[in-house]
Amino acid sequence: MKIVLRSLFVLFIGLAFVACDSAKDSNQLSTIESIKIKDRLVIGVKDNVPSFGYLNKETGKIDGFEIDIAKLLTKAILGDETKLVTIPVSDRTRGRMLDTKRVDAIIATFSATKLREYIYTFSSPYYQNQIGCLVKKDPSITSIEDLNNKIIGVSGGSTSKKAIDDLSLDLNMTFDIKTYQDYGWIKAELISGNIDAFCIDRAVLLGYVDEHTHILDYGFSLENYGIATRKDDPEFAEFIDEFVKTHKSDIQNLINKWNIK
Numbered sequence: 001m002k003i004v005l006r007s008l009f010v011l012f013i014g015l016a017f018v019a020c021d022s023a024k025d026s027n028q029l030s031t032i033e034s035i036k037i038k039d040r041l042v043i044g045v046k047d048n049v050p051s052f053g054y055l056n057k058e059t060g061k062i063d064g065f066e067i068d069i070a071k072l073l074t075k076a077i078l079g080d081e082t083k084l085v086t087i088p089v090s091d092r093t094r095g096r097m098l099d100t101k102r103v104d105a106i107i108a109t110f111s112a113t114k115l116r117e118y119i120y121t122f123s124s125p126y127y128q129n130q131i132g133c134l135v136k137k138d139p140s141i142t143s144i145e146d147l148n149n150k151i152i153g154v155s156g157g158s159t160s161k162k163a164i165d166d167l168s169l170d171l172n173m174t175f176d177i178k179t180y181q182d183y184g185w186i187k188a189e190l191i192s193g194n195i196d197a198f199c200i201d202r203a204v205l206l207g208y209v210d211e212h213t214h215i216l217d218y219g220f221s222l223e224n225y226g227i228a229t230r231k232d233d234p235e236f237a238e239f240i241d242e243f244v245k246t247h248k249s250d251i252q253n254l255i256n257k258w259n260i261k
Contacts, residue, residue: 031229031236035077035104043070044089044103048183050207051258052109055088062086065258066107069126072250073105073227076243091157092181095119098230105240106228109201111159121237122226123244126251127260130219131163132202136190137214141197144218148173150196153186155179160200163221183208203260 035041045066046053053064071081089097089108097103098120111129112122133152135141141150144167154160156179168175178195180186186198187208197216198205201223205215227244229237244251255261 031104031233032077032239039078040083040085041070041074041077041105042085042087042103043073044094044097044106044108045070045086046090046108047088048090049109049204051260052203052207053086054207062088065127065254065260066109068254068257069227069251070107072247073107073240073243076247090181091155094157094228098228101230104229104236109204109225110228111201111223112226113159116228119231120228121231121234122224122228123237123241125224125226126244127203127225127255129201129203129223129225131160131199131221131223132205132219133216134187134190134198134205134208134213135196135216136193136212142216144171144216145173147175147197149176151176151178151194152197152199153178153180153189153195154199155183155186156181158200159221159223164199167220206260 045062047055047062051064053062053066056063067086070084070086074084075081087097087103094106094108094110098106133147140146152164152175154177161177164175164177183204189195190198191212202215202219209215227240229240
């Protein structure tokens with residue numbers, strides 16, 4: 001009996017060492033090696049920004065400019081764009097999804113700022129944009145100055161609030177800023193008259209213009225969209241940055257395709 005127990009103990013210890021070695025090997029894998037082993041690339045994308053990342057209700061798939069960039073990246077790593085897995089994120093959740101390793105990278109209208117660059121690594125910009133304001137077609141609001149003392153809706157987790165705060169100081173104006181969780185909700189609030197303007201990246205606003213609204217002819221706060229990766233992963237970040245730099249012409253073709261100049 002003692003011999004049997006001793007044998008089982010030795011076997012258990014051996015398996016424990018194998019498990020530890022396997023875990024160690026797994027932890028030592030680079031992100032690209034891990035992606036190749038999984039045979040899929042998981043990217044956090046928007047699903048509510050027309051032309052950038054928007055859920056096609058007919059197909060059930062997310063389409064757009066940034067989805068096509070993610071496909072290019074997937075092909076560069078795995079040789080097959082169909083191995084892309086997209087996970088919807090919002091302005092509030094995209095950072096958390098990256099932190100918890102639910103996604104390998106973020107391509108979701110994510111602007112590089114000094115604060116964000118302290119937390120994440122951003123690639124060279126694949127798209128540059130400015131913040132703008134969508135308003136109803138109303139003769140009383142035709143310029144940015146007409147928004148003085150008005151209510152402005154912005155998305156929580158975006159750079160818009162800080163940009164508008166800075167603008168108020170520059171122009172010596174006052175804005176009442178309200179924060180919302182969803183772009184569609186902000187647009188509904190604008191149409192219903194609960195806010196006077198919907199301010200976010202102009203490229204995002206283009207997808208929400210209709211016969212009742214227009215974008216003011218005024219842009220501010222340059223936004224540089226980059227692919228975001230975790231700060232502790234410099235090798236993968238370098239690969240991503242090189243990808244953006246070497247695919248400039250492809251990305252420009254996608255900008256033309258989605259008409260987001």
